């Protein structure tokens with residue numbers, strides 16, 4: 001019997017669904033989830049020794065590919081010097097400096113251990129700073145598993161079609177107002193109704209959790225304008241987009257500056273790391289400088305810090321963005337060509353090195369249109385590719401990622417295998 005299946009069965013007795021995060025169970029696409037043995041560069045191997053070209057890239061952090069030598073040796077060096085101090089270390093100062101230099105709107109930053117912690121803390125800070133309680137989020141956006149942000153969320157919640165999550169009291173969910181993405185009119189109407197009761201808007205500047213959905217022209221600018229008008233804060237959840245679209249994230253890419261930015265994924269170079277940051281005036285409200293409390297035993301962990309520092313330095317020194325965009329473009333146009341030839345309805349949304357294949361005519365501009373994708377075709381496509389050694393997100397409402405380790409030859413091989421896979425669809 002397949003070792004992946006044997007181990008998954010064991011795991012299911014020990015961990016809910018046999019996983020530490022729901023999407024890893026491959027529930028929406030059927031078939032056995034793979035159990036990983038190792039990974040290097042653009043490749044990942046399961047416990048059977050089967051090799052895959054990896055476009056999941058750990059859900060986004062691995063822009064340098066798996067086990068990049070520069071990052072790995074920094075972690076090894078640091079490990080000899082201690083794994084955690086629970087006190088400030090010099091690497092925090094260095095990474096904070098890099099973040100402040102690179103992200104246009106960030107003057108001060110607080111490190112945490114995950115993207116979820118970053119968004120949870122950012123919301124608290126926005127409420128503490130404004131003294132208001134309502135939060136606006138967008139349908140199909142996902143900001144981690146924070147109570148008040150898990151309302152009509154994308155990512156795994158959308159994938160498993162969970163309408164709402166038990167365990168979140170109505171009183172808390174009621175403080176979150178959910179609006180359609182790319183719909184400024186709805187935002188305006190909501191502010192007219194709630195006026196000065198809205199603490200903040202939180203938004204993925206490029207949605208990545210209903211599949212990739214770019215902001216329409218004027219959407220982010222409009223959010224900036226409205227929040228300024230009503231004295232609410234604008235929070236960009238850049239956990240996926242930071243250092244992915246450009247060195248300065250989506251805020252640099254689109255030229256719109258939020259008040260608070262949530263970071264993660266690439267920031268930690270594959271180690272657990274999140275952060276939130278923004279203008280000094282706002283960040284100085286965070287304890288111990290100010291009254292808004294937030295803490296963490298492992299926050300600023302030296303292993304995560306050095307992994308983040310080396311990742312950012314590598315990106316600064318090599319500026320891989322144009323090459324990544326072109327390589328991704330070659331992959332997406334190749335996929336589109338193959339699907340068109342086969343007469344399979346599809347739309348591919350790409351922003352730089354992240355993209356999603358939707359099985360619908362499109363355009364896909366919000367969660368309503370993303371949901372038109374034929375999930376049955378998606379599942380078949382996923383399984384056919386997995387069988388042929390191509391791994392991407394086992395969920396429609398996520399992104400594919402390329403890394404600097406992916407080569408032209410990888411893309412050629414991927415297209416060849418996709419061509420073969422769709423023959424059977």
Ligand SMILES: NCC(=O)CCC(=O)O
Pocket residue numbers: 021022023024059060142155156208209398
């Ligand atoms: N884009 C969503 C994620 O990266 C989360 C992955 C997970 O739920 O494990």
